[in-house]
Amino acid sequence: MLSRRNPQLNAHGELIHLLSIEGLPKAVLTQILDTAGTFLSVNDRDVKKVPLLRGKSVFNLFFENSTRTRTTFEIAAKRLSADVINLDIARSSTAKGESLLDTIANLSAMHADMFIVRHAESGAPYLIAQHVAPHVHVVNAGDGRHAHPTQGLLDMYTIRHFKKDFTQLTVAIVGDIVHSRVARSDIHALTTLGVPEIRAVGPKTLVPGDMAAMGVRVCHRMEDGIKDADVIIMLRLQNERMSGAMLPSAGEFFKSYGLTAEKLALAKPDCIVMHPGPINRGVEIDSAVADGSHSVILPQVTFGIAVRMAVMSTIAGNQA
Amino acid sequence: MKILIRNGRVIDPASGRDEVTDIAIASGRIVSIGQMPDFQAERMIDASGLVVAPGLVDLAARLREPGQEHEGMLESELAAAAAGGVTSLVCLPDTDPVLDEPGLVEMLKFRARKLSRCRLFPLGALTRKLEGATLTEMVELTEAGCVGFSQADVALTDTLVMLRALQYAATHGYTVWLRPQDAALGTGVAAQGAMATRLGLSGVPVIAETIALHTIFELVRVTNARVHLCRLSSAAGVKLLRAAKAEGLPVTADVSIPSLHLTDIDIGYFNPDMRLTPPLRQGADRDALRAALADGTIDALVSDHNPVAEDMKNLPFGEAEPGATGLELLLSLALRWGADSGLPLAQTLARVTVDPVRVLGDAIGSLSTSAGRLVEGGVADVCIFDEGALWAVEPGVLASQGKHTPFAFASTGMALPGRVRATLVAGTVAYEHAPASAR
Amino acid sequence: MQQLEAESLYAELRNGVRGLMQPGAALVGIWSGGAWLAERLQRDLHLPGGDKGYGVISSMLHRDDFSERGLSAGTGATNLPFAIDGCHVVLIDDVLYTGRTIRAVVNELFDFGRPASVTLAVLVDRGGREMPVSAAFAAAKIVLPAAQRLSLTKSDDGDFAFSVREAA
Numbered sequence: 001m002l003s004r005r006n007p008q009l010n011a012h013g014e015l016i017h018l019l020s021i022e023g024l025p026k027a028v029l030t031q032i033l034d035t036a037g038t039f040l041s042v043n044d045r046d047v048k049k050v051p052l053l054r055g056k057s058v059f060n061l062f063f064e065n066s067t068r069t070r071t072t073f074e075i076a077a078k079r080l081s082a083d084v085i086n087l088d089i090a091r092s093s094t095a096k097g098e099s100l101l102d103t104i105a106n107l108s109a110m111h112a113d114m115f116i117v118r119h120a121e122s123g124a125p126y127l128i129a130q131h132v133a134p135h136v137h138v139v140n141a142g143d144g145r146h147a148h149p150t151q152g153l154l155d156m157y158t159i160r161h162f163k164k165d166f167t168q169l170t171v172a173i174v175g176d177i178v179h180s181r182v183a184r185s186d187i188h189a190l191t192t193l194g195v196p197e198i199r200a201v202g203p204k205t206l207v208p209g210d211m212a213a214m215g216v217r218v219c220h221r222m223e224d225g226i227k228d229a230d231v232i233i234m235l236r237l238q239n240e241r242m243s244g245a246m247l248p249s250a251g252e253f254f255k256s257y258g259l260t261a262e263k264l265a266l267a268k269p270d271c272i273v274m275h276p277g278p279i280n281r282g283v284e285i286d287s288a289v290a291d292g293s294h295s296v297i298l299p300q301v302t303f304g305i306a307v308r309m310a311v312m313s314t315i316a317g318n319q320a
Numbered sequence: 321m322k323i324l325i326r327n328g329r330v331i332d333p334a335s336g337r338d339e340v341t342d343i344a345i346a347s348g349r350i351v352s353i354g355q356m357p358d359f360q361a362e363r364m365i366d367a368s369g370l371v372v373a374p375g376l377v378d379l380a381a382r383l384r385e386p387g388q389e390h391e392g393m394l395e396s397e398l399a400a401a402a403a404g405g406v407t408s409l410v411c412l413p414d415t416d417p418v419l420d421e422p423g424l425v426e427m428l429k430f431r432a433r434k435l436s437r438c439r440l441f442p443l444g445a446l447t448r449k450l451e452g453a454t455l456t457e458m459v460e461l462t463e464a465g466c467v468g469f470s471q472a473d474v475a476l477t478d479t480l481v482m483l484r485a486l487q488y489a490a491t492h493g494y495t496v497w498l499r500p501q502d503a504a505l506g507t508g509v510a511a512q513g514a515m516a517t518r519l520g521l522s523g524v525p526v527i528a529e530t531i532a533l534h535t536i537f538e539l540v541r542v543t544n545a546r547v548h549l550c551r552l553s554s555a556a557g558v559k560l561l562r563a564a565k566a567e568g569l570p571v572t573a574d575v576s577i578p579s580l581h582l583t584d585i586d587i588g589y590f591n592p593d594m595r596l597t598p599p600l601r602q603g604a605d606r607d608a609l610r611a612a613l614a615d616g617t618i619d620a621l622v623s624d625h626n627p628v629a630e631d632m633k634n635l636p637f638g639e640a641e642p643g644a645t646g647l648e649l650l651l652s653l654a655l656r657w658g659a660d661s662g663l664p665l666a667q668t669l670a671r672v673t674v675d676p677v678r679v680l681g682d683a684i685g686s687l688s689t690s691a692g693r694l695v696e697g698g699v700a701d702v703c704i705f706d707e708g709a710l711w712a713v714e715p716g717v718l719a720s721q722g723k724h725t726p727f728a729f730a731s732t733g734m735a736l737p738g739r740v741r742a743t744l745v746a747g748t749v750a751y752e753h754a755p756a757s758a759r
Numbered sequence: 760m761q762q763l764e765a766e767s768l769y770a771e772l773r774n775g776v777r778g779l780m781q782p783g784a785a786l787v788g789i790w791s792g793g794a795w796l797a798e799r800l801q802r803d804l805h806l807p808g809g810d811k812g813y814g815v816i817s818s819m820l821h822r823d824d825f826s827e828r829g830l831s832a833g834t835g836a837t838n839l840p841f842a843i844d845g846c847h848v849v850l851i852d853d854v855l856y857t858g859r860t861i862r863a864v865v866n867e868l869f870d871f872g873r874p875a876s877v878t879l880a881v882l883v884d885r886g887g888r889e890m891p892v893s894a895a896f897a898a899a900k901i902v903l904p905a906a907q908r909l910s911l912t913k914s915d916d917g918d919f920a921f922s923v924r925e926a927a
Contacts, residue, residue: 007589014829022518038819038836047870050820052830101634121636122520123590131634144638145520184520213514317829 007129014318017129017138018311020147021188029192033157035310036303042079043306052313053082056113060086061103062141063119068277069141072301073116076308082114104128108136114316115139122146122181134320139311145179151276152185154307156193158300159231162272166190170197172226172267173216174257175235175284176206182276183235184214191215201225202257205246222257229267233274234259234284250283260286264294272296321362322346323747328367328704332374332694333670343372345700348747352696363749367704370741373669375407375701377676377692378650379574380550381625382643383440384721385431386424387416390629393721394428397627397647398437400720402751404623404648405703405740408691409438410680413445414472420445420456422464429465437750439691439701441684443470443497446485450474455485458494467683468495468548473597475503475532483539490545495683499550500532500557501598509638511553511599515584521638524599529557537564540571548679549573552618553598555608562617572679573617575609576624577646577653578726582606586726592633592640593726600726613671614661620676621657623650627722645722649713651705652736653727659737665707700747709739765911765919768882768898769796775896776800776849776880783875784847787814789864790834792853792911795919796882800851814839816850818863843872853911855881855897858890883921885909 006023010016015028042050058077062070070086077084087107098106104115114137117125122144129138142148156166163169171190177183177200190198191214200207200216201224212218219225226232237253247253259273273285273294281287290297325343330353332338337353344351344359351359383397401409411428413419419428425442432440444466448454451474458469469489476482476498489496505528510516512523533549537560540547552558552573564571578596583603587594594600612618626643633640650672658668677684677692684691690698712735715723727736743751776786786806788797794815800806801813817834848868850861865877884897887905903909908924 035830038817041836041838042820045870046872050870051866052820052825099631099634100636119636121638123638124636126590127592127634127636143520143636147520178517181520184518208517210512210514210517214518313830317825 016318019125019140021149021152021185032310036307039306039309051081053080056082058082058114059112061117063089072304118142137315147185148181151182152189154304156189157303166193169230171231172199172229173233174201199225226267323363324361325365328372330372333666334674334693345747350700373703374673375703376405376672378406378409379676380622381409396721400647401438402743403719405651407701407745410441412472418445422460425464441467443468452476468497470497477503486543486545490543495546497548502528502532511584511601526554533560546570551576554605558608558612572619574620574622575618590637593724595640595642597642621671633724644725645720652738655738702744704742706739710735763921771898789852790817793851797851818860821863821866846874848874848877850879852881855884858888858892861892
């Protein structure tokens, strides 16, 4: 089979779209993290704007609702001096049956320079990236179960901020991993950055054995999974899982896989606890732990804006 | 018209003939194979350097008529068949309306006959509207021309209905064509495995096929109905099929060209051309399918031709309509598989000529003695092709309205072997690639 | 090309900068060559604020070649450990050429506040200006072909040297 070049990179190996962390060289990830550090300091200035994306139009195309993620992208784009247009897809022409590619073509005709896309189907941003003009860039804000690369990057930024050296860490990801695009992006980023021990923790219905092919150790017992962990990433449990006969109840899930202070004691004493949000208190994580000294859930949010500024400015500066 | 096909390498898998000689055709039949000095041909086709084989028999093609004309039309799809050297094809009943009424079948056969491009053998719906509740009038449908009964891709969820359908079909000696896929387990968009997990695509596990096979075999045991299994996809499925045949169950099976050549890794970056049903499985499954087709456990290779409209394919992977164009690729992909497996050309061709006819059995009446063969006195359904010619699969080259295929040159970077030069159906030239010299 | 001896030019620069310092003045070195120079100048001239009392500034966020070259890598972030409002900023750079970096750096500076004045001191002024920018002090004035890139390097021992590269 013809091996196609990773559509995210141009012929010089520079990032032109951010669709997934998989397949990106370590140097690209590290450069984005370093750049994010610069933008973090920009966010502390009185004048929080820089002109890098001035005159560019960034279209937020969210086919799946998310006020949080969309807002952070909007803030990030505006701090880069871009013009931001938010598209309400539910009420738009797409709801009337316009195809995804027709929607993109119409918006491109309105001189969109960058699309931030969230879609319920895995792979949708790849289809879009294949069909946009060379000067247009695509950022995946989450596609189905496949990837959420900006979340993966901000999770890595958080880990680097608190733990410094990736090559010495044990990281546990807990919860509904098979349906989680955040988990997949985190796993790719952690393996690329050289984390030696990554554990995927959850029941067999939510963590299938073939996840091991992605470079993780599958653990079905929480105690095995978080023992001596330096970082614990808790994932959100979605209600659909109960209706799909994957879990009997949220309560039973919390019993086996919820993060309580007692379970946390099995991890390293300086372990950090992360969560992509929004958290379900009492389902995957105890309130006391979510608000406690190990939790870095709020800093994650702050880092998110800087990381997205870094991603957008990196890709906007590279030609197809 | 009296036609002489001169100097070609005549291969007839059924009889073992493989020699450079002539074929004389008159009144739609093969008059003689061999030198015939007195034959006054009105048209001569120079087949020097080419293979002259029986016209291909494809057991699975969708023509999209009636009802789905934005995706295909009888004219374009039968032209595609002829371009692919296919002279007989079996079409599926999931049209709109469903082929569950004799009138619809007659109309379809009538239209196809007028076009003189390819013989059409429709499968009738097994249940009304394919809803899996009431049986169709199988006797009436057979009289109208159906060669068997099928649920297409719509799974029968009620085992009692499946039992009754097989009992009824067995009463009359009809063959039931079933896809072994469990309804509830088969809802995924890709094959379950490391690739689907990595890409975040819902997966169809192998047990969706094996559980369905176990059910079908049990029902065959108690009804003795003849069943043809459509589009096997897994090594585990092959294993069960082998055991069933060894046991003597009256079952046959086919495999589609994508499953024979590709795996889930070929999905690449969510290429919607790889969205197929059954889904592309792993390397071990492909190898088992190839071996089973070689040793005859799997009886036939089919194109599973399914023209999908542009706007139904250019969608995110999970939303794209499954299916690919295939009539024009069946010969080439058979040749590629045969070459890869080190098989003699006759054996390769058998899987797309005489063996599919054997699967159809007496459902095609007297044709069963000469379709898929080159025999004196038999029908003049012939495929003349250049074994060594390579061609790149590009949308502009295809006659079918379905331009999407996983074997597109743009996806694989591979040119395919085997180019059809001429196709004859009932002694009429249905397709010619480059005009052959006439005398 | 004339032989440029970085260390001796630095000695000249030190004298020149000493003359530019006034009450309320502070050094800001432009990454990366200017930052190294500013670090040494801060120490050698015993300027207020101690050894860490100088600023470093990056042109990255205000460059005019972003569309062609993308975000530049390998520069540090801007760090100004003093208020810019009312400050007499003395910018330090290794090589002054087209003046575009200075334009970008001044824009960056103004994101932090309103300086009382901005002056520029460089090690080498190689002409070829494309912006209305000039250095109040330059330790050397030379002319180089446009195809050549001149920049400062620092050895592990902290010694300065010049490197000349053919532009890609």
